Amino acid sequence: MPEGHTVHRLARRIGADGIGHPARACSPQGRFAEGAAAIDGRVLEETQAVGKHLLMRFEGDTTVHVHLGLFGKFRRRRATTPPRGAVRLRLETRRAPWDLSGPTACALIDPAELDELRGRIGPDPLRATDEPARALDRIGRSKRAIGALLLDQSVIAGIGNVYRAEILHALGIDPRRPGGETTPAERDAIWATARRMLEDGEKTGRIVTVDGDRRLAVYKASECASCAGAISSESMANRTVYWCPICQSG
DNA sequence: ATAATATGGTGAT
DNA sequence: TCACCCTATTATC
DSSP states (O other), X not given: OOSHHHHHHHHHHHHHHHTTSBOEEEOTTSTTHHHHHHHTTOBEEEEEEETTEEXXXXXXXXXXXXXXXXXXXXXXXXXXXXXXXXXXXXXXXXXXXXXXXXXXXXXXXXXXXXXXXXXXXXXXXXXXXXXXXXXXXXXXXXXXXXXXXXXXXXXXXXXXXXXXXXXXXXXXXXXXXBGGGSOHHHHHHHHHHHHHHHHHHHHHSSOOOSSSSOOOSSTTOSBOTTTOOBOEEEEETTEEEEEOTTTSOO
């Protein structure tokens, strides 16, 4: 379930489990054996998320960079639970082991590579000090569809397919509308809504944008949670976008 | 046993 | 725009 909220939540929880203490690392699956050996026994100094990227810095300025991709999971285990399945990295923090499986990326990076990563990622609504202007200005000048812009991590970081649909529905914006045809007030609202929804997801670990028995307003829905009208969908930026043609006109 | 599916991203065409 | 990478779970034969 990896959109930005998941990764920020992981950074917080893994950090709470192990910052300030040596960690043990191994790669039961074998595909991160060298990296794991390099950090094994070192003190975990900092964990943070940048958009959907998870960064864990160890003593000696060595950082493990993890991207979960579509399938990746990082699960907290009991100390007595052995790794199951294809576990790329088992990180034994002071309080609990964490098992990483299925990531798109799991590699050691140096400070220069970390800078490079930061440079190509747009502002992240979950990072309190990130300024929205760079993202919102770019949206306001673009001919591309707003639904495509919200998935572009170099424009704004952390939004995935569920949040893009839910954010645009909450604001009544058709995902096909060009970014340049949004108003400044709408762009401000996009940032504020993204931040609010992602923060809520970070706290709870789930994406819930509607009260009641259903969790989502339009994503993968057949009827709109607001007006009960039929939901439209089409492929946009390589993924299926969902919207309500009644609530999100124009 | 095999297929379909999933909240993502990259690199080639 | 497409092919491809990563894994687990659920559905279908």
